[in-house]
Amino acid sequence: MAPTTAAARQAPSDDKRWRQVDVRMRRLGYRPDGLIEVLHTTQEVFGYLDDDALRYVGESLGVPPSTVYGVATFYSHFSLKPQGRHTCVVCTGTACYINGAGQLLEEVGRRLGVAPGGTTADGRISVLKARCLGACSMAPAVVVDGEVHGKVRPDALMAVLGTL
Numbered sequence: 001m002a003p004t005t006a007a008a009r010q011a012p013s014d015d016k017r018w019r020q021v022d023v024r025m026r027r028l029g030y031r032p033d034g035l036i037e038v039l040h041t042t043q044e045v046f047g048y049l050d051d052d053a054l055r056y057v058g059e060s061l062g063v064p065p066s067t068v069y070g071v072a073t074f075y076s077h078f079s080l081k082p083q084g085r086h087t088c089v090v091c092t093g094t095a096c097y098i099n100g101a102g103q104l105l106e107e108v109g110r111r112l113g114v115a116p117g118g119t120t121a122d123g124r125i126s127v128l129k130a131r132c133l134g135a136c137s138m139a140p141a142v143v144v145d146g147e148v149h150g151k152v153r154p155d156a157l158m159a160v161l162g163t164l
């Protein structure tokens with residue numbers, strides 16, 4: 001039986017980051033052997049893999065849940081829990097990059113002492129990079145705890161993170 005395509009599936013939420021996961025799956029032709037790559041992309045944009053993500057990716061690629069969980073728990077690279085209590089995803093896609101995403105990451109690194117992929121020492125904020133959040137007209141875009149912020153300047157981002 002051919003796997004049902006993601007086109008027929010509803011992403012777990014209307015969070016724009018699912019578009020990135022969908023694009024990845026489409027590029028890989030929804031092939032079951034693309035599982036690790038798709039999980040990697042999903043973790044890159046969300047910071048970790050929750051049940052909804054594992055189920056959605058598995059169903060979209062036609063991979064049984066047992067296999068999806070097996071892979072996600074086998075590789076230490078994958079995390080099934082958010083590392084920090086909050087997540088800050090800085091888009092480094094082309095539009096965001098040329099509009100200052102690099103300065104945003106630099107400022108976060110300088111002020112919070114955390115590099116992309118890392119979590120602040122107090123476990124408060126995990127900082128992640130993403131490739132195009134689908135909000136290019138708002139470049140540079142950042143998603144803080146699921147909320148998209150557009151045309152973000154370093155000071156404004158630090159102010160948002162300071163409220164967490």
Ligand code: FES
Nearest residue numbers: 091093096133135
């Ligand atoms: S490049 Fe950042 S939202 Fe598209």
